[in-house]
Amino acid sequence: SVKKGFDFTLMVAGESGLGKSTLVNSLFLTDLYKDRRLLNAEERIIQTVEITKHTVDIEEKGVKLKLTIVDTPGFGDAVNNTECWKPVADYIDQQFEQYFRDESGLNRKNIQDNRVHCCLYFISPFGHGLRPLDVEFMKALHEKVNIVPVLAKADTLTPSEIKKKKLKIREEIELCAIKIYQFPDCDSDEDDDFKQQDYELKESIPFAVIGSNIVVEAKGKRVRGRLYPWGIVEVENSAHCDFVKLRNMLVRTHMQDLKDVTRETHYENYRAHCIQSMTRMVVKERNRNKLTRESGTDFPIPAVGDMTDSQTEKLIREKDEEVRPGDPQAESAHLLGQPPADHEQRSQQKFETECGSHAGARSHLEDEAL
Amino acid sequence: SVKKGFDFTLMVAGESGLGKSTLVNSLFLTDLYKDRRLLNAEERIIQTVEITKHTVDIEEKGVKLKLTIVDTPGFGDAVNNTECWKPVADYIDQQFEQYFRDESGLNRKNIQDNRVHCCLYFISPFGHGLRPLDVEFMKALHEKVNIVPVLAKADTLTPSEIKKKKLKIREEIELCAIKIYQFPDCDSDEDDDFKQQDYELKESIPFAVIGSNIVVEAKGKRVRGRLYPWGIVEVENSAHCDFVKLRNMLVRTHMQDLKDVTRETHYENYRAHCIQSMTRMVVKERNRNKLTRESGTDFPIPAVGDMTDSQTEKLIREKDEEVRPGDPQAESAHLLGQPPADHEQRSQQKFETECGSHAGARSHLEDEAL
Known part of the structure; x- marks a missing residue:
């Protein structure tokens, strides 16, 4: 995997103007948005939320990283x-859907994994805590993706204001029962330094960030920063903001955990939900077919209640047992009651009706791989 | 008037969290909002826009100023x-309505003037120019009140960013045909210094502002400012922002012009509109009465088209001529075709039906005179 390199998909979300693009460029030292055209006031009135996707290859110390950034211009x-x-929730579901299709297919060797591993949610430093839109967004997405909240443009806040605001936001996240990404607890046998680091990371939430792609001279050194008449803000100075902490967390210490949680929790939730509704459909169809054969008519007849609800649930549970990963062909074949040969075409059709309710939203997707 | 002191009503509007309260306190060196309780995220979800009013007496060099601040918490x-x-537009209309009633009454000596003389509209420094909500607000209000746009929390922007953003916002204001308050042109015979000052004032729009009520020590001096790890922002330093320019404009150089434009343009527009619709009503009533007397029935009968539209308009113009200010009794008497004695009660009723469509919104008003 090291030789092949890593894949990682990061989504950035939050109100326009909070410095999402600048932060992404600062984090990965690239310029992903050089062709971006900002809309004027009149155009923004009719603008809707779109999803854009940028891909960039990064190499650090011989390790390759294929980074995909998913952006949501127009949000809020x-x-x-x-x-x-x-549109954001639909996009995440579509990636799961595609992955599920690929995983259920014949060739599972080279699946392209576009699942979103992490969503940086930008909170305005001007709000008195969370805004109603922040609460709505995070609640709608927290079971689909790892949300990491960041306090945007933190150079507008003094250290004591940052401290207070972080506390307030953490309280409100708890009060509103929002499930953000949880850093795994470190082992009890780790050394104190490591434990302290872990504690500090957890206390940083939401990460106070500042972005800049301008190099300025501060105390004889050339640094990324912002030059104000009253001083120089240094992006990578930990006395100024949590930028370095966030970058380390994302690309060094927690990238694998973010991918693991995506695969084991968010994707499995999606998959279980899909399989359940597919199975329900199959059960209904079987009942219908049974009746059709008996009555000798070709018209689909509504299933009579010859099966109680608890019986249906039992059958669903049995089906769930059968479709444990392992043999993809057997899996699909069991599920759909068909010989393996044409299973792919069939499962395709099932998806279209069962899970493919986001087809409309997909036209928003604009793949701008650089 | 100098002995009696001045009255001035300033409205502040714009998204929550842009520092409206802090700026007002900084401008007038008071603490108008000491009892304010901020809402939490859950409360803010059901919050609506309210109007609050604070009054404070200020004395500067022996000149008294009764300042009223109208705030719009919850906006945006x-x-x-x-x-x-x-609710903001309704509030402004209600003050005009009240003034019109008082002006039409018997005792016109001691009218309390609550008309809004200026509205500071706060634009977020994070927008890429104006936001759709900014355009909507200013367009809805620009014929009712003097709008002075300010670029809020300007310590988030570097000098070159401020310059670019001001230009962009001025362009968008023009593009969207928004009529903000226009500084009167200075006489051609003024000296060059004065002309330069005037030019700079016009170029400052939207005023880049920073507020603070904290006194910090900068280069040995104690100043109002904000203490960042990378330096001290001084509110009253003209290299840091336009705070002093805005304060001078508001309380020294342009206060009287703001009041004049309010009285001569915005209030007269409102009054003309009111008189016109009142006259239309009177005309309709007369037609109805004529018919009623002739046909001898007491039921209101819809007016038949015995008067062409142009005749109606002519009558309205004649009525407009009659109601020039001067004799308040004659005015009301003419207008309503009634003896002077009970004119006040009648005009009261007219207002209720004609101009008093904002009664519902008025319950939002919370008068917190300090």
């Missing part, structure tokens, strides 16, 4: 932002 | 902000 920009998280 | 805070400018 409208006068009425009701359900503006929907 | 909701997920759906459609028409959230409405």
